[in-house]
Amino acid sequence: MAVEPLIFELSKPGRRGVRFPQSDVPAVEPPAEMQRESLMWPEVSEIDVIRHFTRMSQKNHAIDIAMYPLGSCTMKYNPKINEAVSRLPGFANLHPYQPAETVQGALELMYELQEMLAEIAGFHQVTLQPAAGAHGELTGCLIIRAYHEERGDTARTKMLIPDSAHGTNPATAVMAGFDIVSIPSDDRGNADIEALKGLLGPDIAGLMITNPNTLGLWDEHIQEIIKLIHECGGLVYNDGANFNAILGIARPGDLGVDVMHYNLHKTFSTPHGGGGPGSGPVGVREGLEAYLPAPRVEKDGDTYIWADPAKSIGRLHSFNGNFGMFVRAYTYIRMHGAEGLRMISEDAVLAANYLMARLQDRFDVQYPRTCMHEFVVNGTRQKKQGVKTLDIAKRLLDFGVHPPTTYFPLIVPEALMIEPTETESKESLDYFVEAMLQIADEAETNPEIITSAPHNTEYKRLDEVGANRNPNQVWTPAAD
Numbered sequence: 001m002a003v004e005p006l007i008f009e010l011s012k013p014g015r016r017g018v019r020f021p022q023s024d025v026p027a028v029e030p031p032a033e034m035q036r037e038s039l040m041w042p043e044v045s046e047i048d049v050i051r052h053f054t055r056m057s058q059k060n061h062a063i064d065i066a067m068y069p070l071g072s073c074t075m076k077y078n079p080k081i082n083e084a085v086s087r088l089p090g091f092a093n094l095h096p097y098q099p100a101e102t103v104q105g106a107l108e109l110m111y112e113l114q115e116m117l118a119e120i121a122g123f124h125q126v127t128l129q130p131a132a133g134a135h136g137e138l139t140g141c142l143i144i145r146a147y148h149e150e151r152g153d154t155a156r157t158k159m160l161i162p163d164s165a166h167g168t169n170p171a172t173a174v175m176a177g178f179d180i181v182s183i184p185s186d187d188r189g190n191a192d193i194e195a196l197k198g199l200l201g202p203d204i205a206g207l208m209i210t211n212p213n214t215l216g217l218w219d220e221h222i223q224e225i226i227k228l229i230h231e232c233g234g235l236v237y238n239d240g241a242n243f244n245a246i247l248g249i250a251r252p253g254d255l256g257v258d259v260m261h262y263n264l265h266k267t268f269s270t271p272h273g274g275g276g277p278g279s280g281p282v283g284v285r286e287g288l289e290a291y292l293p294a295p296r297v298e299k300d301g302d303t304y305i306w307a308d309p310a311k312s313i314g315r316l317h318s319f320n321g322n323f324g325m326f327v328r329a330y331t332y333i334r335m336h337g338a339e340g341l342r343m344i345s346e347d348a349v350l351a352a353n354y355l356m357a358r359l360q361d362r363f364d365v366q367y368p369r370t371c372m373h374e375f376v377v378n379g380t381r382q383k384k385q386g387v388k389t390l391d392i393a394k395r396l397l398d399f400g401v402h403p404p405t406t407y408f409p410l411i412v413p414e415a416l417m418i419e420p421t422e423t424e425s426k427e428s429l430d431y432f433v434e435a436m437l438q439i440a441d442e443a444e445t446n447p448e449i450i451t452s453a454p455h456n457t458e459y460k461r462l463d464e465v466g467a468n469r470n471p472n473q474v475w476t477p478a479a480d
């Protein structure tokens with residue numbers, strides 16, 4: 001007899017893992033039209049639930065299991081103290097409708113986080129509202145638009161964006177009503193400054209630049225670029241997704257950047273969690289604070305209050321943003337202090353350069369100059385041996401390592417974008433190198449083992465297109 005594994009359909013009528021306490025308020029019968037026959041919830045015991053989620057967690061890779069060198073996304077370890085602090089009842093049990101005088105501690109934490117983020121990146125004021133990097137970009141673009149509109153400078157419709165940018169940059173600029181003009185990269189991986197000069201004019205609203213960029217490189221002309229944009233009347237938006245490379249070393253505000261988002265779920269170690277909830281605060285230079293989203297926490301004497309900036313672009317998030325993320329990022333910053341933050345970036349940059357140095361004989365690094373916190377391999381050499389970057393990524397799973405980002409940035413053929421982060425030990429970096437070197441050998445001698453990978457994982461190659469086209473994300477009870 002074939003034994004069916006216990007996988008998903010665990011529900012049995014009447015089985016339960018939770019008992020609710022007796023109600024201490026009078027029962028009210030909801031109107032008939034609001035009542036349902038069944039909630040269609042799975043009925044399971046506590047141990048079923050625990051086993052189900054434990055099994056699920058073992059089917060996938062996680063930063064808590066092994067290295068997760070996902071370039072551009074900074075999948076760094078989330079220290080457990082962040083979780084402990086965010087679960088303190090005084091934070092976890094708050095309700096967003098509570099009056100400000102009853103949540104002074106929470107507002108103080110938000111105020112201090114705003115101040116610390118402003119200080120770390122050299123900005124005047126910060127909003128914590130946006131829920132992700134992309135949301136921060138939209139916020140920044142709306143601020144840039146409001147700034148020009150207020151000055152009656154409405155002919156500024158174009159946003160310049162380097163071709164190495166993350167797709168969210170053009171997407172959010174378009175959502176904010178701008179036309180996109182792409183800047184090519186030069187042969188050292190910078191935004192091509194000569195091409196940029198040819199694009200400047202009275203129709204330029206601004207520039208969205210990622211620095212360090214998504215090739216893991218510091219733009220060697222950043223100060224000149226910022227000067228040029230300002231001289232032509234535009235504003236500079238810095239995509240701060242790569243801020244992990246420069247904490248305590250360089251402050252975008254000091255370089256002349258006008259607006260920037262921070263990714264708390266990258267640089268400041270809050271969880272990424274399957275698309276959210278993240279947090280993408282936005283900092284602005286002096287003179288732009290009046291446009292920030294409303295409300296913002298401010299301090300009136302010893303009291304923390306909600307205040308609406310004078311020319312606010314409005315509200316971008318329900319309630320006050322993802323508060324649990326603020327607690328975690330605050331804890332992380334306080335735990336490290338100024339010196340610790342600088343050490344994070346120094347270690348992240350060192351780790352990336354170490355990997356690049358050890359791999360560059362066997363893999364072609366697209367721009368072989370000192371990198372920041374990540375670097376990009378061009379997989380064309382391996383492709384000629386019959387092994388695509390996708391295959392290398394799948395083979396890495398056999399070594400228990402999450403693959404780096406693949407096929408991004410789009411300007412690098414067969415791109416493999418490697419970001420080890422500061423939290424990996426030398427042993428774990430060396431393990432990754434050995435796995436990659438073995439894959440380089442296999443590409444030469446036994447490419448089939450790579451093209452048919454993964455071999456050791458519970459699931460083999462998935463039908464990713466099918467999963468996209470026919471997603472099955474909602475549990476419905478099996479028919480009896």
Ligand SMILES: Cc1ncc(COP(=O)(O)O)c(C=O)c1O
Pocket residue numbers: 072073132133134135165166168169210214239241242263278280
């Ligand atoms: C360079 C860059 N910009 C923007 C984003 C968007 O950030 P988020 O995923 O938080 O929306 C990312 C992340 O994926 C990124 O790598």
